[in-house]
Amino acid sequence: MNSMANFSNTLYNMGVMNDLARKDTPIHRIHPLAKVLTTFVYLLILVSFDRYEISGLLPLIFYPLLVFLFAELPAGPILKRILFVEPFIIGIGILNPFFDQEIVIIGGIALSRGWITFFSIFIKSGLAVTAGLLLMATTGMDKLAAALRLLKIPRLFVLQLLLTYRYISLLMEEVARTIRAYSLRAPTHKGVHRSAWGSLAGQLLLRTLDRAQRIYQAMCLRGFTGEYHTGEDAHMQWRDFIYVISWSIFFVIIRLYNIPMVIGALLMGVIR
């Protein structure tokens, strides 16, 4: 019961990201499409790294760091959301050290390759989630959707995304209400008894369908024909192109050269 309340609370707080998106900073002013593309290139480069790579990944942290600073975002809400996802990431990677026990020596420390892949997954996922959150916090759901439409993503998918975002809190409330009503009339049960699972889920589905239909009617009544307009100027400007291109070049350089190694080698050369 309590966990359900916490869960809906978390979802309720999703609005915080959208509130942040209404700030007015150099990053917020960049065209949504430019930010979507940059994030996309970033993620591509991120996942293209070898699974035993750690040091080469590290410079990629500059992107979220700089966006974070220039967009003047508060650390708390973003960090909280990253932490929220970490347990899942650890859950995915934690078995690697057990499966891959081949030993490698790094800087005099003996480590199983499993641990290296684990850290690699941990860093990659953390950075990917951060990049996604920053995109959200500097763009906002509506503009994000418009940018996706500019990328010719089918409008059905984009609408699906938008409406899910808008109505997930209502669905959660509905779930919470239903479960509350159940537990009030079944005070001795812990959780929902499996005999009621089917009808509970069925009820929710029917109610969701009903609501979906009413929402669709409301949209049609206000002239909705399937296309989604945000009223934003659709054109990217030169600074938007520069934003995408310079970040992309930076990412590619990171991918091609192991920057920490290069700097290390340079320093060693100087010392010698």
Next chain:
Amino acid sequence: MSHHKIETKSLGYSYPDGHVAIKNISFSIHHGESVGIIGANGAGKSTLLMLLMGILFPNQGEILVGDVHVTKNTLSMIRQRLGMVFQDPDDQLFMTTIYDDVAFGPRNYRLDENEVEQRVMNALETVGISHLKERAPFKLSGGEKRAAAIAAVLSMEPDVLIMDEPTAALDPKSRRRLINLLKGFEHTKIITSHDLDMVLEVCKRIIVIKDGEIAADGNGEDILTNADLLDACGLEIPLALQNCPVCGVNKDKERWVK
């Protein structure tokens, strides 16, 4: 201004499961009229509204808005002239901010963005919530959501406002504010409600529906003081017209019959 007239001619509708919801309903509503549609649960009020808006199409009879028949081809034009406020504002506020939601209708009609902004601000100011324009709909109170839903319809500048249970789930102060707002509108208004006190205040004319048929159509005060008629239709005299339950003082019904 006959082009704002709404007319139904021997309207009939039955749901696919065979349930006959509307039988032979004919009325005509003129420009500037405020009409209350009342009736017991399941009498057919909501179905009637859906027929007017072209969400459902009648099995028999016809609906005219101005001189235009409500058909699939004329829906876009009809819906620009009739604005409907849903019973549950959450069904109507689907965008991430109030501003974008109120702008949804005008943008769908591809208006210039300056015109959109002007309309949105006008609508928000009319209902008194321009300070909430950047807020997310799910963070508003019930009364604020209702106001936002009305603004979302006003921004389309309709000639006719159609409302399904506008005072449902509002606290007394929000309800009073809404009633004052509705009284200030010069639009043609069609309102369904069980809140007969509100109907008494806002609507000059009342249509009573019973089992899908019109049981009465006439002056609001005449109908709402007719205890026998209301009783037969599953309704009762508005509280404002009932005698005081504490001191037993008779209400001065003359006050309402102007």
